[in-house]
Amino acid sequence: MTMVLGKPGTDGLDEAVAALREWQDDAAPMQLHPGDLGWYWRFGTEATAAAVRTWSRDGRTRAVGLLDGPGLLRLAIAPDARQDGELARRLAEDLTNPERGVLPAGKAHVDAPAGALLHTLLAEDGWRTDDPWTPLRRDLTEPVEDPGVRIEVAGPEQAAVRAAVQRAAFDGSTFTDGNWHAMAAGTPYTDARCLIAYDDRGDAVAAVTVWSAGPGRPGLLEPMGVHREHRGQGHGKAITAAAAAALRQLGSSSALVCTPSSNRGAVATYMSAGFRRLPEVRDRYRDR
Numbered sequence: 061m062t063m064v065l066g067k068p069g070t071d072g073l074d075e076a077v078a079a080l081r082e083w084q085d086d087a088a089p090m091q092l093h094p095g096d097l098g099w100y101w102r103f104g105t106e107a108t109a110a111a112v113r114t115w116s117r118d119g120r121t122r123a124v125g126l127l128d129g130p131g132l133l134r135l136a137i138a139p140d141a142r143q144d145g146e147l148a149r150r151l152a153e154d155l156t157n158p159e160r161g162v163l164p165a166g167k168a169h170v171d172a173p174a175g176a177l178l179h180t181l182l183a184e185d186g187w188r189t190d191d192p193w194t195p196l197r198r199d200l201t202e203p204v205e206d207p208g209v210r211i212e213v214a215g216p217e218q219a220a221v222r223a224a225v226q227r228a229a230f231d232g233s234t235f236t237d238g239n240w241h242a243m244a245a246g247t248p249y250t251d252a253r254c255l256i257a258y259d260d261r262g263d264a265v266a267a268v269t270v271w272s273a274g275p276g277r278p279g280l281l282e283p284m285g286v287h288r289e290h291r292g293q294g295h296g297k298a299i300t301a302a303a304a305a306a307l308r309q310l311g312s313s314s315a316l317v318c319t320p321s322s323n324r325g326a327v328a329t330y331m332s333a334g335f336r337r338l339p340e341v342r343d344r345y346r347d348r
Contacts, residue, residue, distance in 0.1 A: 063117050063150040065160065070109045073097075077247050079114075079121045080136055084273040086314050090195040090341070091173035092126055092136035093316070095271025095280035098248030100126060102239035105246065113162055115147060115154075122147050131168040132343075137176055148177040156185060156346070169345045182344045189342040192321040196335035197278070197314050204305035204334070207257070207298040213306075214254035214267070216241065222254050225267040229285025243269075253306045257299045265290035266299035275311030284317070296326075300333035 068076050080094040101108050113133070115123040122141045125133045133155065141147050154160040155170055163170075169190060172178050214222040219237035226235040243249060251272035259265045268284040281303050286296045304315045319326040321340055331337060 063115055063122070063146055065150070065154050065162070066114045066116060068109060068112055068114055070105050072114075073105065073109055073112065074247050075121065076112055076114055076124050079124055079138070081273045081277065083136055083138055084277040085139060086197075086278055088139055089174040089176075090197075090316055090318060090338070092124060092134045092171075093271065093278075093280040093282075094248045094273050095252065095269075095282050096126055096128070096134060098243065098246055098252055098271050099269065099282050100128065101246030101248065102235065102243040104242050108246070113154075115150060117147070123151060125162070127162075131164060131166070132171065133163055133169070134171040135173070135178075137173055137178075142173060142176040145177065148181050151178050152181040152185060155182070165348075167345060167347050169343045171343045174339070174341050179344065182346075185346075187344040187346050190345050192340040192342050193318050194321045194327050194340055195316065195318045195338040196327070196330045197316050197338055198304050198333070198335040199314050200304060200308040200312055204301055204308055207301040207305070209265075209295065209298045209302075210258040211299070211302045212256050212258065214240075214256050216244070218254075218256060219244075221264050222256055222267055225256060225264050225287055226283070226285060228287040228289065229267070230283070251310060253310070255299060255302050255306060257295055257302065259290065259293075259295070263287075263290065265293075266295040268299050268303045270303045270306050270310075270315070272307060272310040272312050276313050278314040278316045279307035279310065279312030281315060281317040296329040297332045300330060300335070304334065 111127040113125040123137045125135045158165040219240040223237045227233045257266040266286040271280045
């Protein structure tokens with residue numbers, strides 16, 4: 061059978077999440093994580109389903125993509141399919157041709173796992189590389205140090221606080237407690253936690269959401285932010301350490317995060333919390 065491009069719909073999201081969980085591996089390049097879908101779920105189940113694309117053959121999912129914005133597809137590929145010529149050619153065709161319903165005409169970006177054959181085909185078709193991103197990983201074999209601040213796991217009662225810290229950490233954020241409840245109702249949040257850090261005065265100063273992909277697989281930090289009025293006091297390091305500890309408790313083998321290489325402060329914060337910098341990665345993009 062040939063490769064089939066599909067939209068899973070709300071009934072098919074669990075299958076896409078399950079595939080993403082299965083494909084996470086410490087030995088593999090960083091790629092779309094079930095936590096990425098989980099964070100997108102803040103817009104609701106229907107919006108998440110509308111943003112997901114799958115590529116399947118013989119009834120088996122071979123790739124999952126998330127339209128994380130109007131012109132950005134974030135992609136995960138099954139480990140045994142990254143050099144699959146048929147899949148790479150179909151992906152390249154679907155990503156290049158707007159009428160396929162994946163990416164629009166004009167400038168568009170693709171975030172694909174490093175080393176996948178797709179990169180070669182896109183480069184041959186004129187896709188260029190964009191600014192670098194830095195992935196970072198912390199091994200969770202050993203216990204994580206105490207963060208040194210009060211950490212609370214945010215449940216429904218703390219949703220408004222979690223949302224307020226998010227808005228105070230990211231300029232332009234519109235995250236609300238309603239978004240939190242939508243996110244928490246999603247399948248990926250079954251293995252996720254929202255953490256809030258408090259200072260000595262009892263102020264909420266930082267927050268993070270962590271996403272497990274299951275025992276023995278790498279977990280993800282997405283997103284992590286420090287309240288703009290409480291920066292420069294080590295709260296980023298503290299909440300990042302707390303995130304690693306939470307993922308270890310959930311059974312994750314490691315903790316992953318990725319940030320633009322130009323954000324040197326974020327890279328330094330993650331490294332101060334025991335994360336190791338991995339080789340830089342770059343999106344592919346086209347202007348037409």
